[in-house]
Amino acid sequence: MSTYRYLYGPVPSRRLGASLGIDLIPKKICSYDCIYCQVGKTTNHTLKRKAYYPTEAIKKELKEFLEDPDNAGRVDILTFSGSGEPTLHAGIGELIRFLKEITSIPVAVITNGSLLWDPQLQEDLLPADRIVPSLDAVTPAAFEAVNRPVEGLSVSRVIEGLKAFRERYKGEIWVEVLLCEGVNDAETDIAAIKKVLDEIGPDKVQLNTVVRPPAEVTARPLSEERLREICEFLGEKAEVIASFDTTRIPAYHKATEEEILNLLRRRPETAQKMSRSLGLHLHEVEKYLTQLLRKEKVLALRRGDEIYYEIVG
Ligand code: SF4
Known part of the structure; x- marks a missing residue:
């Protein structure tokens, strides 16, 4: 952390x-x-x-x-x-x-x-x-x-x-x-x-x-x-x-990706809340979310001014 x-x-x-x-x-x-x-x-x-x-x-x-x-x-x-x-x-x-x-x-x-x-x-x-x-x-x-x-x-x-x-x-x-x-x-x-x-x-x-x-x-x-x-x-x-x-990126950790997915399995969250829960910098969380969006493992949904991420399936 x-x-x-x-x-x-x-x-x-x-x-x-x-x-x-x-x-x-x-x-x-x-x-x-x-x-x-x-x-x-x-x-x-x-x-x-x-x-x-x-x-x-x-x-x-x-x-x-x-x-x-x-x-x-x-x-x-x-x-x-x-x-x-x-x-x-x-x-x-x-x-x-x-x-x-x-x-x-x-x-x-x-x-x-x-x-x-x-x-x-x-x-x-x-x-x-x-x-x-x-x-x-x-x-x-x-x-x-x-x-x-x-x-x-x-x-x-x-x-x-x-x-x-x-x-x-x-x-x-x-x-x-x-x-x-x-x-x-x-x-x-x-x-x-x-x-x-x-x-x-x-x-x-x-x-x-x-x-x-x-x-x-x-x-x-x-x-x-x-x-x-x-x-x-x-x-x-x-x-x-x-x-x-991401397989070519040395600092991309599967374990961190899994932690983010685990949080989202409980409920949809904003990147800011995930950053606080996981003790990761917001930018770091966003890098992982970009990959997860690309792999279609998560969805981004706008609610008012906030963007929530939700697990797919
Ligand atoms: S507004 Fe544009 S230049 Fe400023 S931080 Fe966002 S992307 Fe970068």
Whole structure:
């Protein structure tokens, strides 16, 4: 059972391996309010960078985890994320530098990429090994429809930020593009995204679609076939990450999956309640639920503002 407040995992991640998550932002502080967001609706829509959680407390947990001999070899990558946008945390640069001093495990940042125009944030992220920013749309209409950005944030500013960061940053940039049927997947949207991606020049482009219960029911997934077609069009750096086989993921534990199923055999639960009952971080529970949904072992049902999971059969 995890005793950490800001760390979760290691969780299975096809693109990152066994990833120790570092949760920098409380639910739900973000510069976007994406229709597909699995965390829920944004309640604090902002571009303000500050220490939403105390930086020293996060450092203390990181040190403790990394110095524990039981954790040796369990983690492939340290990943900054959050129940919102992690680059809003003003201490992210200090935390990355701290990790670089105490461990050789690579550091990644999963971000919506909306603040990369900020020179201070660019500086903060330079020591990281991999940045995984999103770019779901490049036209104002599609951007507004899918990402619902904070007032005053334009897609051209986001794109300029990505380009400026690419020029300064020597590590890997893997851009994630999440497509929702009928929202940002028109031929014209895809052609425009390709043009901008070609200008940015990321190391990889990762195509995704809605796989977990989204904030809005209007966020519907693309078929795997359509995603593959788009992937081919985007070129050799593109890959589909929307579906994957858990048998290839080292940190996916059958026992944890079984614990979740056991809870659901008693009654339908929300991910939050399961997270509390099992002492697992919400993100970790969500990773397992994604797999269980894919394997059709559970169903997701919306009741009011909450999403409940129910066992199938
Ligand atoms: S950027 Fe991420 S956390 Fe923010 S609303 Fe979109 S999906 Fe949710």
